[in-house]
Amino acid sequence: MREVRLLTESWEMQAPFRITGHVFTGAHVLYVELREGAHTGRGEASGVYYFGEDAPGMLAQAESVREALESGAEREDLRRLLPAGGARNAIDCALWDLEAKRSGRSIWELARIAANELTTFETVGLDTPERMAAQARALGSPRIKAKLDAELPLERIAAVRAARPDAEIIVDANQGWNLEQLLAFAPGLHAAGVAMIEQPLPRGADAALEGLVLPLPLCADESCVDTTEFEAAARRYQVINIKLDKTGGLTEALELARMARARGIGLMVGNMLGTSLAMAPGYVVGQLCRFVDLDGPLYLRRDREPRMDCHAGRLAIPRRELWG
Numbered sequence: 001m002r003e004v005r006l007l008t009e010s011w012e013m014q015a016p017f018r019i020t021g022h023v024f025t026g027a028h029v030l031y032v033e034l035r036e037g038a039h040t041g042r043g044e045a046s047g048v049y050y051f052g053e054d055a056p057g058m059l060a061q062a063e064s065v066r067e068a069l070e071s072g073a074e075r076e077d078l079r080r081l082l083p084a085g086g087a088r089n090a091i092d093c094a095l096w097d098l099e100a101k102r103s104g105r106s107i108w109e110l111a112r113i114a115a116n117e118l119t120t121f122e123t124v125g126l127d128t129p130e131r132m133a134a135q136a137r138a139l140g141s142p143r144i145k146a147k148l149d150a151e152l153p154l155e156r157i158a159a160v161r162a163a164r165p166d167a168e169i170i171v172d173a174n175q176g177w178n179l180e181q182l183l184a185f186a187p188g189l190h191a192a193g194v195a196m197i198e199q200p201l202p203r204g205a206d207a208a209l210e211g212l213v214l215p216l217p218l219c220a221d222e223s224c225v226d227t228t229e230f231e232a233a234a235r236r237y238q239v240i241n242i243k244l245d246k247t248g249g250l251t252e253a254l255e256l257a258r259m260a261r262a263r264g265i266g267l268m269v270g271n272m273l274g275t276s277l278a279m280a281p282g283y284v285v286g287q288l289c290r291f292v293d294l295d296g297p298l299y300l301r302r303d304r305e306p307r308m309d310c311h312a313g314r315l316a317i318p319r320r321e322l323w324g
Contacts (some may be wrong), residue, residue: 004069005033006062008055009044011275012301018126020149020176022049027273027300030058032090034069034098041098042323043281044304045245046272047086050203050222053245061087075099075251084226084248086272092249093281097323107324111254111284118286120315121145121170121293129159136163141313143168145198145293149176154188161192170291172198175222179208190215196239196291198268199223209236219268219291227256239266241293242285250281257288271296275304280323283308283315 011027018024032043047053065073065081073081075095082088100107108115122141124132126149136144136159144167146160153171160169171194177185182200189197199221201209206223217238224233225246233240240260247253260267268291269282279294286292294315297303309316318324 002070002072003035004066005031005035006059006066007031008059010055013273013299014301015299017123017299019147019172020126020174022174024273027275027296028055029274029278030055030062030086030090031277032062032094034091034094036098036102039098039101041094041096041101042277043090043093043095043097044274044277045086045090045093046274046278048225048245048272051085053086058085058087058090061085062091065091075249079248079251082248084246084252086245088248089244092251093244093323096250096281100320100324106320107281107284111250113284113287115317116287117317118283118292118294118315119143119313120295120310121291122295122298122313123147123293124160129156132156133159133163136160136167139164139313140311141295142166143170143292143313145169146171148173150181153185154192157189157192157194169194170196170198170219172221173200175199175202177201182214186214186216198239198241206236217266219266221270224256226252227259230256230259234260234263234265237265239268239291241268241270241291242289243270243272244278244281244285245272250284253281253285257285261288266290268293270294273299275300276306276308276318277304277323279308279315280318283318284324 034041121143122139124135124146126147177200198219203222219239220233220237221241267289269285270293273296
């Protein structure tokens, strides 16, 4: 019989973090531990905030499949038992970790993906142009992601660019623009050297992007949750941001990544905040991605141990003691 441990945890942030329509004050996560004899697999998830997921709700979902997990349910069973979302993510990742430990093989062997060091984008939260410039100046990574809304986007990016002329910059509107604003802002962002715009229009209101030609690529985040939404996203976007909380785990995330690569769609891996335990499975997906955004633990007051080391944006390969 497999032992199952499910609980919620809260991880305090260094400071509130603002994006369009939401302010994050901490990472409130579901933690999953699956034990078989001497082997323990672990997983963590923050959930999808814009779908109303929270730690208590994820815990209730996970509890609903406790008996199946105790009886030995594996990853493919889980995809039938739970919908995509945070609860399935935490359990799926714990099952990958458990499989690695049971088999004596690494996650890289199981997933048949080579492990290479990644450089993560570090995020500048939504603020005044001056404060965003100060944030950008303080970051060590050569890659910066700036959060924008419809107020002063070009001024904000001009300030970030002036502060970090060396950096590759992408921007994320978090559904905060309409089509007219996207068309107005895109040329100026391109002129400022922005490499990509993430989720400019609201989820469900982006059909107008089909056939649209802009001077820089668009990335689907909220508009592509999992494989069931890939076809529509592939017609509207040039890049897809894969987040394990959206896909419901690494299993579905890898399937989505392979679908996108087969169609020539670019890839990004992102996160919903969390500790290094939540970032480690995303590191696997990151090996397939042009854009990597796994900076969540950098905004927490403390991290889980052992942690993933990050220096000047260079994110070390996760140690097996952490996950995988």
